[in-house]
Amino acid sequence: xxxxxxxxxxxxxxxxxxxxxxxxxxxxxxxxxxxxxxxxxxxxxxxxxxxxxxxxxxxxxxxxxxxxxxxxxxxxxxxxxxxxxxxxxxxxxxxxxxxxxxxxxxxxxxxxxxxxxxxxxxxxxxxxxxxxxxxxxxxxxxxxxxxxxxxxxxxxxxxxxxxxxxxxxxxxxxxxxxxxxxxxxxxxxxxxxxxxxxxxxxxxxxxxxxxxxxxxxxxxxxxxxxxxxxxxxxxx
Ligand SMILES: [Zn+2]
Numbered sequence: 001x002x003x004x005x006x007x008x009x010x011x012x013x014x015x016x017x018x019x020x021x022x023x024x025x026x027x028x029x030x031x032x033x034x035x036x037x038x039x040x041x042x043x044x045x046x047x048x049x050x051x052x053x054x055x056x057x058x059x060x061x062x063x064x065x066x067x068x069x070x071x072x073x074x075x076x077x078x079x080x081x082x083x084x085x086x087x088x089x090x091x092x093x094x095x096x097x098x099x100x101x102x103x104x105x106x107x108x109x110x111x112x113x114x115x116x117x118x119x120x121x122x123x124x125x126x127x128x129x130x131x132x133x134x135x136x137x138x139x140x141x142x143x144x145x146x147x148x149x150x151x152x153x154x155x156x157x158x159x160x161x162x163x164x165x166x167x168x169x170x171x172x173x174x175x176x177x178x179x180x181x182x183x184x185x186x187x188x189x190x191x192x193x194x195x196x197x198x199x200x201x202x203x204x205x206x207x208x209x210x211x212x213x214x215x216x217x218x219x220x221x222x223x224x225x226x227x228x229x230x231x232x233x234x235x236x
Pocket of ligand 1: 069070071072073074171172173174175176
């Protein structure tokens with residue numbers, strides 16, 4: 001996948017995910033990028049890798065975001081780089097199909113978490129969650145002793161933690177260094193939302209100026225659109 005989202009796809013993604021939670025918004029972005037069929041069943045690390053790739057193709061390699069220093073509370077502006085984030089994801093991608101974990105005397109195959117698992121887990125009460133995840137991610141584990149179940153739960157938790165993209169940050173004010181999780185899906189979604197608002201504003205402006213329809217404006221390349229906008233603003 002090399003092509004980013006077109007102006008039309010950005011608006012379509014925003015509209016489709018408007019009233020959804022973050023989990024569905026992440027899948028909506030991949031759907032807009034033509035990967036809707038497989039998105040829900042991708043391991044979370046692979047989902048995030050594809051989101052990062054699509055985001056880079058759409059908005060470029062630089063990602064600006066904000067973080068708050070946990071020590072002194074100062075707001076820190078960050079400029080992250082897609083290649084650096086891809087590197088942070090690469091470690092977690094090492095075993096995308098699932099890996100055998102040693103529990104007691106046995107090797108148990110543990111499948112990585114997917115968006116579909118997370119969506120299903122949202123409907124499960126927290127007390128029942130460990131058992132639910134064991135049955136889903138390690139269906140061949142059979143009956144487990146309590147200590148084995150606890151060990152398997154720890155493996156599942158460790159795998160979920162490893163799927164997070166952690167960034168090393170440092171505070172320009174107090175020098176504190178800390179690690180913070182970066183969520184590509186939330187970041188990408190907020191950019192798509194802002195881009196959709198901007199694009200619809202431009203559609204309205206060009207419709208007023210020249211009487212063009214929404215599809216006509218959206219079909220313009222960004223370069224042509226910006227020139228027509230400038231001409232409309234100059235009153236040409
Ligand atoms: Zn600080």
